[in-house]
Amino acid sequence: MITVFLTDDQTLFLDSLGLYLQGDPEVEVIGSSVTGRDTISAVRKKQPRLLLLDLKLPDMPGLEVAEVLKNEFPEMKIIILTSFENENDMLSVVACGIDGYIIKDISPEQLILVIKTIDAGFSVMHPGSYKSVSKAISKELCHFIEMNGCYDFSNFNLQEQRIIKLITEGKSNKEIASLLTYTEGTVKNYLSKILQKTGCRDRTHLAVQALKKDLA
Numbered sequence: 001m002i003t004v005f006l007t008d009d010q011t012l013f014l015d016s017l018g019l020y021l022q023g024d025p026e027v028e029v030i031g032s033s034v035t036g037r038d039t040i041s042a043v044r045k046k047q048p049r050l051l052l053l054d055l056k057l058p059d060m061p062g063l064e065v066a067e068v069l070k071n072e073f074p075e076m077k078i079i080i081l082t083s084f085e086n087e088n089d090m091l092s093v094v095a096c097g098i099d100g101y102i103i104k105d106i107s108p109e110q111l112i113l114v115i116k117t118i119d120a121g122f123s124v125m126h127p128g129s130y131k132s133v134s135k136a137i138s139k140e141l142c143h144f145i146e147m148n149g150c151y152d153f154s155n156f157n158l159q160e161q162r163i164i165k166l167i168t169e170g171k172s173n174k175e176i177a178s179l180l181t182y183t184e185g186t187v188k189n190y191l192s193k194i195l196q197k198t199g200c201r202d203r204t205h206l207a208v209q210a211l212k213k214d215l216a
Helices: 011-022 036-046 062-072 087-095 108-119 127-146 158-168 173-180 184-198 203-211
Strands: 002-007 027-033 050-053 077-082 100-103
Touching: 002 011, 002 036, 002 108, 011 027, 011 108, 027 036, 036 050, 036 062, 050 062, 050 108, 062 077, 062 087, 077 087, 077 108, 087 100, 087 158, 087 173, 100 108, 158 173, 158 184, 158 203, 173 184, 184 203
Parallel strands: 002 027, 002 050, 050 077, 077 100
Antiparallel strands: none
């Protein structure tokens, strides 16, 4: 049985989705929530096998919820189910190791198939989203090549690489948070970890070292 927890800020959508999923004999909906904080609390207690999560929540970004829960429960599967295809969101989903990114125009039958596929250990991305991510990654790789490899990101994950790149472009924590759909607090936590890894004194020192290719 695939136990599923649902999070979306629209109660009617939650109820409809829950009723449909319950009709499949291999799926059991064990709870739902309209906020990020309630989701984190409930998932910690119920520990479902899979979380269906909207990105736009009233109290905190869905990506932040996903990152918190993936760190605590790495074996739990998380599917982002959203209304919009946003390049920054999609890249952040990939960086956080989230298992699926699906647009809400998917049919109920397809969603059931996605849930079962991801529960079996595969990752799934909406066809249009996959194309967008491929283009975005190619664009960033071309940018690094054009800059003659001036950034050495070999010891950082994708999200850390993106934050370093934005810092070298002079972006503030607030601007980075907006671009990556995070809170400023989350960006500060990322920056602290990056500074610890590199031994840099501050963000200015980090930017200079990145541009000099002196990162370890």
